[in-house]
Amino acid sequence: MVTKLATNLPANLCQKFLKTYLNTGDLESARHLFDKIPQPDLKTWTILVTAYTKQGYPEESIKLYTKLRQKNNIRVDSLVLLSVVKACAVLSDVVKAKEIHEDAIKVGFGSDIVLGNALIDMYGKCRYFEGAKRVFNELHMKDVISWTSMLACYVKCGLPKDALCVFRQMGLNGMRPNSITVSSVLPACSDLKYLNSGKEIHGFVIRNGMGHNVFISSGIVDMYANCLSIRKAQLVFDGMSQRDSVSWNVLLTSYFSNGDCEKAMNLFHQMKSEGVKLNSASWNSMIGGCMQNGRTEQALRLLVQMQDFGFKPNHITISSVLPACTDLESSKGGKEIHGYSFRHWFIHDMMVGTALVLMYAKCGNLNLSQRVFNSLPRKDTVAWNTIILANSMHGKGEEALLLFHKMIKSGIKPNSVTFTGVLSGCSHSRLVEEARFLFESMSRDHKIEPDADHYSSMVDVLSRAGRLEEAYDFIQKMPVEPTAGAWGALLGACRVYKNVDIGRIAAERLFVIEPDNPGNYVLLSNIFVAAKQWDNASHIRKLMRDRGIKKLPGISWVQVKNKIHSFSAGDKRNNQSDKIYEFLEELGEKMRRSGYLPNTDFVLQDVDQEEKEDVLCSHSEKLAVAFAILNLSGGSSICVFKNLRVCGDCHTAIKFMSKIVGVQITLRDSLRFHHFRDGFCSCRDFW
DNA sequence: CTAGGGTTAG
Structure with a gap:
């Protein structure tokens, strides 16, 4: 009814209907109505652009704004810009950010401190400090928010020194840092391990009665953990007048980043027994902490526990646990996580997407890695990297x-x-x-x-x-x-x-x-x-x-029918061992006839030539490749992993194998991937 | 109307 009338309705009535729809959260009807209006004015556009941003559809907001810009008869104003700037900040899309900045310059935002501040924040979220700096310099008047946003931008861009510089300058300009400024500058001291600056800020906090702010006190705990010691951090934590879940999570993360997993586990138990309200972040801290300390299995167990406690893994959980799937050892858990991220639409999250790109690459599947990358809606520096x-x-x-x-x-x-x-x-x-x-x-x-x-x-x-x-x-x-x-x-x-x-x-x-x-x-x-x-x-x-230094044993492993089989040099534990050695000997004959010369330079022991060739024959990577070929069952490619650099002789031998058997062999050593095909390796023999 | 704590790359 309303949409039918839209063509005849006066603009202010259309806006009223639009607002009615939006107030009930009915974006679809609102859009439907909007599309029927023959010549919507700027105010009408602004209402819808703002609504999209507010209700969590930043992409739509930007799309609509782009459409608006193409209308030659309408000049955008700072109000609509403010909405689209917020949308762009959520998406952290630098390319769009620059375009919007250009538009803002045309409008002349220099005296509009609110729009200017939002632009600085947007550039900060996009990690593009040059843009933020330009906006900051162009602002005729700067308030605490301008300074704080600039400071936070430097922190986000990994420029803590510049952040501290801004902090000092704002003091010189007679600007008083507020609680948000302080909680933004503390991570800069943390990153730089500047204990003196950190202490100075701690003093400022106490003098100004900001100690009761949980944001700040948690930041101070983190700062001391990074700059001085976890003990001092614990002391500050014990003396805090108020603690929330995040304060506990900060301490928990600090123990992990100090490598003290045991203390962290204890703290987690303490949290449970003292009735601290656990949230997803607590579980994420636990899982992320375990991952960073190489406790892959434990991280995967916590992932299960977290769900038993009624918490759904979110995109942060997924990003931090995905690296667990880069070793074949955990590939089963990895596949489950992968499926989970598909089902929950985390694939569209940039960080999850980026973690997937890396995961596939590290698992030897560059094709899938490239495909996930291509499907990313936006690509930031980390994604490209x-x-x-x-x-x-x-x-x-x-x-x-x-x-x-x-x-x-x-x-x-x-x-x-x-x-x-x-x-x-x-x-x-x-x-x-x-x-x-x-x-x-x-x-x-x-x-x-x-x-x-x-x-x-x-x-x-x-x-x-x-x-x-x-x-x-x-x-x-x-x-x-x-x-x-x-x-x-x-x-x-x-x-x-x-x-x-x-x-x-x-x-x-x-x-x-x-x-x-x-x-x-x-x-x-x-x-x-x-x-x-x-x-x-x-x-x-x-x-x-x-010096008591032992050569690290070389281990190679390969997955056959959902099971990981690992091999060390001379290994006879596999129940197909006899077949493997027989096969290698048989293959060795064929290889020799097509020109393979065993290179015994790669044998350490003092033994005679014949024995050396035997030793070479039993290197872990050769065993794993042979085992995989024997168990191909129709496939045409295999993927073997090794913990050390591939041996030079094995490299040559596997090239021959790929040609003689006619299979594609992928070998990941400690440094990189080798793709063997038809007698050649992708590394062009510079391994 | 605008700013804040846990997550991704070596």
């Missing part, structure tokens, strides 16, 4: 580069992790010049100073490309202290390229930086063996014995 990293992990350096350029083109700003991802892609695909260009463009074009990780990545790029002297030269000239990562990359390449001199230097540095890492000793010993320097090799092995 993840897909770039996923491609790099799988040896797709060119794709990683392509994605990087796409990211820039779509208006998403790269951060330091982005460059770690692309550079690692370059190193796995031998893209030396591309990497050099990227590395130089970091500070020049993107204002990101390379850190130790980026320098290590460059060492890795040069090393894997076989430019060992250049890499060594680069290490010596780099302005930051070379990390174990840098020397490790160089040492690994020295094994591949059989360079004794540089390998020895790199290893000696590593023996100082990480004396307990057995991998370095093994690598150097392998290098000596390959160069037939038996004495040096046995010297290294003696060094290992003297």
Whole structure:
């Protein structure tokens, strides 16, 4: 009835009907009516845009606003902008944020402090501090909210130093921080581990009687846990006049981030027995804490318990527990979680989506990873970083580069992790010049100073490309202290390229930086063996014995019919062991005939040639691959996981296997994925 | 009318 009349109704009556629908929450009828109005005026548009934002449909709000902008006869005002700014903040969509900012400039928001503040907040939520800074500088007058929003923006963007700077400046400008300012600045002290600044703010809180605010006191607990000790944090917590669930959750999280899982568990029991009202966040803290401390199984058990207590896992729960599915060991639980996120529409949450992209990539399925990424409604920096990293992990350096350029083109700003991802892609695909260009463009074009990780990545790029002297030269000239990562990359390449001199230097540095890492000793010993320097090799092995360092046992595992089967070198525990060794021997014959030469440089023991070949034959990855091939039952691809780097001989052998048996073999080692197909590996033999 | 605590990437 109403919609039929709409074409004839005066504007103010239409608005009245619209409001009536909206008051009862009937967005659908409201939209229906709106669509029937021939020439809605700005006020009518604003009513609907605001309604969409308020009722939790930010996408619709922005869509409608975009439509409005296309109308040449209507100029947007600050009221409608305010609504759409809020919507954009919820979505944290930088691209849209910039467009809306442009519109706001046309309107001239400079004296509209409310719109200006909302814009700063929006940019903060989008993690785009440059935009926020521009708005902040353009504001003619600034109030506490302007300063606080700017400060919070810096914290969100990972720039705690700038946040503290804003905090000091607002004092100099005669602006008094309020309780929200204080609770926003505390995490900055926490991040920087600036105990003195933290104490200073604690003093300010006490002097101004803000100590009773739970937001603030919880922030102080967190600050002390990060900057000083969990004991001091506990003391402050004990002295708090008021505590809510969040205060308890903060302390709980602090114990976990201190690695004290036992204390955290105890605290959780205490919470239950003292009748503290548990909420989803308490369970999320427990699950997230267990995950960060490698207690995968416990996290999955808590996930079940949480539901027994009547709490539904939410998108935060899912994001934090999804990494549990990246090892095949927990793949069963992982599949359940995956199904759960589908059923509950968490797939559309950016963080869940991003965690899924990573999960699929880490499980060896780059295709699905890419598909989830493509289906993401919006892609932020973290999402792009993840897909770039996923491609790099799988040896797709060119794709990683392509994605990087796409990211820039779509208006998403790269951060330091982005460059770690692309550079690692370059190193796995031998893209030396591309990497050099990227590395130089970091500070020049993107204002990101390379850190130790980026320098290590460059060492890795040069090393894997076989430019060992250049890499060594680069290490010596780099302005930051070379990390174990840098020397490790160089040492690994020295094994591949059989360079004794540089390998020895790199290893000696590593023996100082990480004396307990057995991998370095093994690598150097392998290098000596390959160069037939038996004495040096046995010297290294003696060094290992003297220092009590044990070689980490290599373990490979593979899933066959929903069960995980794991293998160690020479393993005969599997009930198909006889068949496996028989098969490998048979296969070895065929391989030799097509040109395979066992490379005994990769054997540590002092045994004769024939025995060495036997040892090679029984490496865990070969056993797992053989087992998987024997149990293919019609399939054409297998996926094997190994805890250490793949052995060089196994790498060659598996290439032959893929050709002779005609299967696709995916092998994930500690560093990356190898995709073997028809006698070739995706890593192009630079593993 | 505008700002705050637990979650995602190495």
